[in-house]
Amino acid sequence: MFDSLSEKLDGVFQKLRGKGHLTEDNVKEALREVRLVLLEADVNFKVVKDFVAAVRERAVGQEVLKSLTPAQQVIKIVRDELAMLMGEGSDNALDLAARPPVPIMLCGLQGSGKTTTCGKLALQLRREKRNPLLVPADVYRPAAIDQLKTLGRQLGIEVFDSQVGQDPVEICEAARRYGELNGFDTLILDTAGRLHIDDKLMAELERIKTSLAPREILFVADAMTGQDAVNVAQSFDERLGVTGVVLTKLDGDARGGAALSVRAVTGKPIKFVGMGEKLDALEVFHPDRMAQRILGMGDVLSLIEKAEAAIDKDTAADMEKRLRKEGFTLDSFLEQMQSIKKMGSMESILKMIPGAGKQMKQLKDMQLPDKELKKIEAIIRSMTARERRDHRILNGSRRMRIAKGSGTTVHDVNVLIKRFTEAQKMMKKMQKLGPKGMKKMMRG
Numbered sequence: 001m002f003d004s005l006s007e008k009l010d011g012v013f014q015k016l017r018g019k020g021h022l023t024e025d026n027v028k029e030a031l032r033e034v035r036l037v038l039l040e041a042d043v044n045f046k047v048v049k050d051f052v053a054a055v056r057e058r059a060v061g062q063e064v065l066k067s068l069t070p071a072q073q074v075i076k077i078v079r080d081e082l083a084m085l086m087g088e089g090s091d092n093a094l095d096l097a098a099r100p101p102v103p104i105m106l107c108g109l110q111g112s113g114k115t116t117t118c119g120k121l122a123l124q125l126r127r128e129k130r131n132p133l134l135v136p137a138d139v140y141r142p143a144a145i146d147q148l149k150t151l152g153r154q155l156g157i158e159v160f161d162s163q164v165g166q167d168p169v170e171i172c173e174a175a176r177r178y179g180e181l182n183g184f185d186t187l188i189l190d191t192a193g194r195l196h197i198d199d200k201l202m203a204e205l206e207r208i209k210t211s212l213a214p215r216e217i218l219f220v221a222d223a224m225t226g227q228d229a230v231n232v233a234q235s236f237d238e239r240l241g242v243t244g245v246v247l248t249k250l251d252g253d254a255r256g257g258a259a260l261s262v263r264a265v266t267g268k269p270i271k272f273v274g275m276g277e278k279l280d281a282l283e284v285f286h287p288d289r290m291a292q293r294i295l296g297m298g299d300v301l302s303l304i305e306k307a308e309a310a311i312d313k314d315t316a317a318d319m320e321k322r323l324r325k326e327g328f329t330l331d332s333f334l335e336q337m338q339s340i341k342k343m344g345s346m347e348s349i350l351k352m353i354p355g356a357g358k359q360m361k362q363l364k365d366m367q368l369p370d371k372e373l374k375k376i377e378a379i380i381r382s383m384t385a386r387e388r389r390d391h392r393i394l395n396g397s398r399r400m401r402i403a404k405g406s407g408t409t410v411h412d413v414n415v416l417i418k419r420f421t422e423a424q425k426m427m428k429k430m431q432k433l434g435p436k437g438m439k440k441m442m443r444g
């Protein structure tokens with residue numbers, strides 16, 4: 001995501017880092033370069049101008065020039081201002097406080113990812129224990145209705161039955177009645193899109209808005225289209241009064257212009273970002289984390305959340321209970337290895353790590369290949385319960401028996417025990433720190 005933007009900004013800051021003391025001219029020169037980089041990333045001209053002015057004002061203040069680490073100060077200011085630009089400090093959460101079923105309307109151009117986002121949103125709401133009904137209100141393209149029905153089937157989420165040629169307002173109203181009668185608390189309206197803005201379509205969307213009074217009107221924008229997406233967002237907002245933006249395809253090679261301009265130009269918050277074609281690839285948007293990612297500082301908090309989501313909550317709770325009771329044993333070691341495996345595609349995770357390049361190897365080492373994991377599993381399963389609880393009793397003959405039982409060698413068993421004792425030491429250190437200390441360590 002935003003690779004070229006990140007790289008170029010890093011280049012600008014590298015030059016600053018090389019200087020012991022910064023003069024006002026150094027800062028101004030760097031900001032001139034930042035300005036070019038942002039324009040190249042297709043950020044709105046006026047947004048760039050205001051952004052650079054805001055950073056300059058703070059950066060050439062006494063505070064920075066006198067500080068011990070002026071370059072870091074400048075980078076911090078740029079990070080803060082980037083976050084502000086993307087809406088830091090405002091409330092980006094969905095507002096669903098209304099009598100159910102609460103309508104959420106999604107609108108946008110054809111191909112922006114509207115229908116996919118409807119499915120992703122439904123899945124996310126269900127995970128929050130809501131009961132959404134998907135409503136296909138794009139009656140011009142039979143494929144659109146079929147697409148939503150297919151998504152609904154995949155997710156096990158009901159799709160309201162609508163036909164090509166029906167009036168979209170009537171469909172939405174019927175869906176609301178159906179939802180009311182059948183215990184649905186949220187309606188997700190997938191509206192029609194065109195290749196370009198057209199007046200007839202806008203009039204139709206206005207009629208849906210008047211009739212259903214959606215609590216949220218989300219404009220779905222393809223981040224790959226940069227400034228165009230921002231201009232279209234503005235037109236939709238003028239006619240419909242959107243409540244938020246969903247930026248899709250941020251996993252692609254979007255340059256960053258849409259993400260950095262849309263909030264400043266329309267005044268509407270980005271609420272979600274689409275990070276892939278899969279239905280679980282929708283993330284709540286956090287301006288501060290995005291700013292960190294753009295500046296290559298990584299996004300450790302999202303990483304932790306991702307890890308937490310991947311690890312079965314019950315298993316984690318179980319493990320914690322046992323850890324407290326029995327300490328870190330070979331059983332917990334095996335579970336930990338299996339959890340790391342479950343964390344999913346390492347690559348997407350690695351991208352969130354600060355200085356990913358260097359850390360990449362370390363993390364890759366942590367994730368064992370399947371063969372290795374199977375071996376560990378076999379060795380631990382060949383131990384008696386007592387041995388698993390207390391590895392210190394593992395003398396030579398026990399090790400030999402375990403190697404035979406697991407079809408491995410004594411050397412393999414020794415390597416495993418060594419690895420385990422190292423992990424045990426680390427766990428002890430972490431327990432001493434406590435959860436607060438650990439968070440502090442992660443945040444640096």
Ligand code: GDP
Nearest residue numbers: 110111112113114115116248249274275276277
């Ligand atoms: P609609 O015409 O606006 O309803 O758009 P669709 O939902 O049919 O999406 C158009 C294409 O974009 C499909 O191929 C989707 O799989 C793809 N798409 C949607 N969201 C994302 C995303 O966040 N990342 C990527 N890579 N592809 C996406």
